[in-house]
Amino acid sequence: MLQNKNVEVFYKDSKTCYKYHDTIVCEVHDDFVMLYTGGYYTRSTKTLINEILQLHDISWTVQQIKYQWYCILDSFPKKRKIKFEEGIKLKIK
Numbered sequence: 869m870l871q872n873k874n875v876e877v878f879y880k881d882s883k884t885c886y887k888y889h890d891t892i893v894c895e896v897h898d899d900f901v902m903l904y905t906g907g908y909y910t911r912s913t914k915t916l917i918n919e920i921l922q923l924h925d926i927s928w929t930v931q932q933i934k935y936q937w938y939c940i941l942d943s944f945p946k947k948r949k950i951k952f953e954e955g956i957k958l959k960i961k
Contacts, residue, residue, distance in 0.1 A: 870886075870916070870919050870920070870923065872888065872915075872916050872919070874888060874889055875888050875916065882897070882898065883896060883897045884896040884924075886920050888916055891904065891906030891908065892904055893905065893906070893913060893917055893920070894917055894920045896920070896924050896926075898961075899959065899960060900957050900958060900959050900960055901921070901924075901926055901957075901958050901960055902955060902956065902957050902958075903930065903939070903955070903956050904954055904955055905954060907954075914930050914931075914932065914937065924960075926958075926960050927942070927943045927960075928940065928941050928960070930952060936951065936952075937952035938950060938951055938952055939951075939958055
């Protein structure tokens with residue numbers, strides 16, 4: 869269950885979409901996830917994305933390091949750090 873009440877969840881073309889206010893922030897597909905901010909690099913957007921990833925048991929997290937967002941995969945044996953970009957596609961299987 870997501871903490872934020874301003875989130876709309878809907879299903880489209882075999883993916884689960886999460887819309888925060890007027891911005892789709894996450895699309896969960898069968899074997900990958902796509903992340904968006906709509907230009908809103910806020911703490912609440914980052915927190916929501918991480919809640920969604922955790923809800924789907926996805927090992928990636930979004931973290932801010934020195935004012936830059938990164939996608940972090942911190943699971944053995946694969947450890948990765950990728951600079952966050954709008955519409956980033958992350959493999960989950």
